[in-house]
Amino acid sequence: MTAESILLGGRPAGDQLGSPDGDVRPVLGGLTSVLFDGPSIGTAMVEPKAPDFFSDLALDRIVASITAGRSEYGLAPFFHTPLKDVRTITYRHEVFRDLDNPVLLEDVRSFSEKMRSVRGHLEHAAKAHYLLDQQRWLLAGADVYCGAVAELADALAVAQVRSRGLRAIRDLLAAYTASGDFTSLLADTQKTEADLGKVRYRLDISGRRIRVDHHTRAPDYGAEVLQSFDRFQHGTPPEHRFGTSGWFDMNHVEAEILDRVAQLYPEPFASLDAYCQRHSGYVDETIARFDREVQVYVAYLEYIEGFRQAGLAICYPTVSDRSKEMHGRAVFDLALAKRLADENTPIVTNDFYLADPERILVVSGPNQGGKTTFARAIGQMCHLASIGCPVTGTEARIFLFDRIFAHFEREEGIQDLSGKLESDLRRIHEILEHATSDSLLVMNESFGSTTLSDALFLNKQVLQLIIERDMLGVAVTFLDELASFSEKTVSMVSTVDPDDPAVRTFNIVRRPADGLAYAWALSQKHRLTFEGVIERIAS
Numbered sequence: 001m002t003a004e005s006i007l008l009g010g011r012p013a014g015d016q017l018g019s020p021d022g023d024v025r026p027v028l029g030g031l032t033s034v035l036f037d038g039p040s041i042g043t044a045m046v047e048p049k050a051p052d053f054f055s056d057l058a059l060d061r062i063v064a065s066i067t068a069g070r071s072e073y074g075l076a077p078f079f080h081t082p083l084k085d086v087r088t089i090t091y092r093h094e095v096f097r098d099l100d101n102p103v104l105l106e107d108v109r110s111f112s113e114k115m116r117s118v119r120g121h122l123e124h125a126a127k128a129h130y131l132l133d134q135q136r137w138l139l140a141g142a143d144v145y146c147g148a149v150a151e152l153a154d155a156l157a158v159a160q161v162r163s164r165g166l167r168a169i170r171d172l173l174a175a176y177t178a179s180g181d182f183t184s185l186l187a188d189t190q191k192t193e194a195d196l197g198k199v200r201y202r203l204d205i206s207g208r209r210i211r212v213d214h215h216t217r218a219p220d221y222g223a224e225v226l227q228s229f230d231r232f233q234h235g236t237p238p239e240h241r242f243g244t245s246g247w248f249d250m251n252h253v254e255a256e257i258l259d260r261v262a263q264l265y266p267e268p269f270a271s272l273d274a275y276c277q278r279h280s281g282y283v284d285e286t287i288a289r290f291d292r293e294v295q296v297y298v299a300y301l302e303y304i305e306g307f308r309q310a311g312l313a314i315c316y317p318t319v320s321d322r323s324k325e326m327h328g329r330a331v332f333d334l335a336l337a338k339r340l341a342d343e344n345t346p347i348v349t350n351d352f353y354l355a356d357p358e359r360i361l362v363v364s365g366p367n368q369g370g371k372t373t374f375a376r377a378i379g380q381m382c383h384l385a386s387i388g389c390p391v392t393g394t395e396a397r398i399f400l401f402d403r404i405f406a407h408f409e410r411e412e413g414i415q416d417l418s419g420k421l422e423s424d425l426r427r428i429h430e431i432l433e434h435a436t437s438d439s440l441l442v443m444n445e446s447f448g449s450t451t452l453s454d455a456l457f458l459n460k461q462v463l464q465l466i467i468e469r470d471m472l473g474v475a476v477t478f479l480d481e482l483a484s485f486s487e488k489t490v491s492m493v494s495t496v497d498p499d500d501p502a503v504r505t506f507n508i509v510r511r512p513a514d515g516l517a518y519a520w521a522l523s524q525k526h527r528l529t530f531e532g533v534i535e536r537i538a539s
Contacts, residue, residue, distance in 0.1 A: 032172055032286050034165035035078065035293045037091040046077035053406035054080075057379040057442065058335035065338060066303045072119075073295045082386035086400060089319050092297075092388030094163030097316070099297045107155035108294055114148030115291045117141075118283065130255040132262060132269070135276045139192055142282050146186045149287060153177045169290055176284060185282055192275045195268040201261050210253075212260040300389055307334075307392075310341045312349070317385045317396035324399045324472060327353035331393040333377040348506040349393070350374055358490050360466060360473040362483040364513045365494030370506035371476045372444050374494070378474050379404060379442045399472060402438040405431040409445050420449040425458075432465055441466060443475040456481060463489065480513035 054060045063079045083089050099105050121141025128134040156170035176182050200215030250258070262269040304314045313330050330349040337347045348370065352361060361378070363371045381391045385398040407428050424447055435441060446462070447455040456479050466473045467488050475482060483491030491512050497503035 032165075032168045032290070033293060034095050034163075034169060034290060035092065035296060037088055037164065047080040048077050050076070050080050051404070053379065053383075053404050053442070056406035056408040056444070057376050057383070057404075058333065059380060059383060061335045062338075062380065066299050070295055070299055072116075073292050075292075075295055075299060078293075078296050079387060082383065082401070082404075083388060086319050086321050089386070089388040089400070091164060093316050093390075095165045096297055096301070096388075096390060098159075098161045098163045098166050099294075099301060101159070104155065104159045104161070105298065105301060107152065107159070108298060111148050111152040111155075112291060112295065112298065114144050114151075115288075118145045118148065122283075124249075128250065130250055130258070132258050132272075133250040133255065135272050138276055138280065139189065139196075139272065142185065142189045142279060143193060145283060146182075146189055149173065149182070149284075150177055150186075172286060176287075185279055188275055188279065192268075192271055195271055199261065199265050199268060201264060203257070210257065212257055212264065214264060304390060306341060307337060310337075310347065312337065312341075312347060312392070313394040314390045315393050315396055317381070317391050317398045319385050319398050319400050321400040323356075324359065324470075325353075325355055326397055326399055326472070327351075328378070328381055328392075328396045328398075329394045331377045331381055331391075331396070333373045334380055334392060335376070336373055337392075350377070350506075350508045352378065352492065352508070352510070354472070354490065357488055359470065359488040360463060360475060360486075360490065361492055362485070362489050362513075363474065363476045363492045363494065363508060364478065364480050364483055365508075366496060366501075366504065369494030369496065369504045370508060371494050373506070374492075374508045375442050375444060375474045375476045379406065379440070382440055399438075399440075401440045401472070402436055403434070403440075405435060405439060405441045407431060407441065407443045407446050409448055421447065424449065428462060432462070435469065435471060437470045439469075439471050441471060441473045443473065443477075445476055445478065448478075452479075455479060460485060483513040 050060055050063070054063070059079075063076055066079065067073075067075045083092075099108065118141045121137050121144065125134045125137035125141065128137060153170075153173035153176075156166065156173060159166075159170075161167055161170060202213045202215050202218070204211040204213065308314060312332060329351045331352070332347055332349045340347050350370075352374075354361065361375075363374060365371055377392065381393070381396060382398055382401060383404055384391050385396065386400060386404075391398070407424070410423070428446065431441060443459075443462070447458045450458070459475070459477060459479060459482055463473070463475065463482060463485050467486055483489060490510065492508050492510050493513055495505045495507045495509055497505060
């Protein structure tokens with residue numbers, strides 16, 4: 001493995017997982033993954049593009065928040081790609097549970113920071129213009145790498161890890177750090193650095209001429225300068241810190257000086273050259289792979305920690321690829337909760353369940369009552385469960401969908417030559433063409449641009465197709481008639497304060513639609529309330 005092959009976020013050249021731009025490379029034998037179990041490693045694929053439903057369900061904002069500050073790893077594709085089997089979801093849950101330990105999580109963070117430093121060293125080595133500069137960056141990076149690997153191996157050895165993924169990494173690191181390759185790298189790194197550390201030289205600067213010579217004992221002019229100014233010092237001076245990037249490029253004068261130092265001390269620099277020839281590709285591929293993959297867990301755990309601190313529950317869902325019965329307790333919209341938590345605003349959670357033969361949640365109630373937020377929360381939960389992540393709530397049971405679809409009301413674009421209704425019909429037709437009995441469809445006020453009777457007719461047609469295919473669905477609507485459409489539809493209603501119907505509680509409860517919410521919401525939507533009419537007349 002070359003230095004260049006790990007510069008981009010620790011992605012080795014033989015990594016099957018795929019790069020952020022979507023290319024997929026062949027697997028090298030013996031690689032261990034913490035994202036995919038053994039049988040899945042060789043067939044694992046990731047989707048570079050976000051699915052179509054991401055923006056409707058606010059998953060694009062969620063993934064952006066999760067991956068913020070980690071662009072070098074290209075993590076987004078892992079959050080785009082649902083898993084196809086429960087076995088791999090369970091595999092990820094095991095790793096999540098192990099890393100949900102603050103001590104071990106901090107050890108992994110420390111390892112990742114050191115590996116980030118290693119990549120920085122190798123990047124500078126690749127960009128450096130002077131050979132000795134390149135070699136010194138390579139050697140310094142190897143020193144950080146050896147420390148990072150040894151410390152992680154020690155941390156995993158004492159941690160009581162139970163997941164198959166981390167046990168495999170623990171055993172691999174134990175074997176690797178005891179191997180001849182690593183012990184040779186460590187010993188050579190330490191000896192080469194020690195030899196170079198003994199090099200001492202003297203610069204005689206006269207005008208524009210610099211003479212490089214062996215170091216000889218000479219007066220310490222720095223001490224003399226300090227002694228001269230000592231009498232002007234009164235008390236302890238304030239401390240001044242100057243920030244630097246930590247990376248320094250060698251200029252041509254420094255390079256010329258270093259070349260002459262190497263001529264004065266040929267042996268340590270010859271050893272450095274031999275060292276770089278032997279160890280140029282010192283980063284192990286599986287360790288580089290682990291460094292990238294483990295960021296999925298670390299990033300997500302850091303993201304959900306904020307919700308836990310706000311008193312919201314996060315749980316490990318039960319995922320089934322057979323039973324379509326689903327439920328969630330105390331679920332919430334992650335994207336909205338993130339904003340509300342930042343504003344210290346209370347967050348309302350809700351429950352839902354579907355028991356056989358129920359398949360569709362029909363959510364009605366007043367406008368701005370939390371219906372769309374509730375539907376998004378269910379869609380988010382289903383997707384995050386499908387990629388093996390913990391989800392919102394105290395308890396959850398989720399069916400493993402083959403695909404998730406969303407049909408949300410969209411603004412009419414000036415470039416769209418068809419009408420809004422036609423565009424809605426084309427989108428729902430395309431969805432139903434690709435959906436199967438194992439798909440989920442989340443609908444939000446579909447066909448709202450047409451008349452009430454036409455919207456009711458079209459929505460009933462869609463619900464009938466969902467029922468015939470035995471799909472699962474969530475439909476947000478003002479049409480109360482849809483709530484009792486079939487034995488497979490369940491009515492859920494967003495509630496208001498009984499003492500003041502204008503105040504929304506944002507609680508979504510399982511009960512028959514009452515018909516009152518639609519009239520109120522419709523009058524608000526078209527500005528036909530008393531206040532709305534007065535405002536329109538005045539303007």
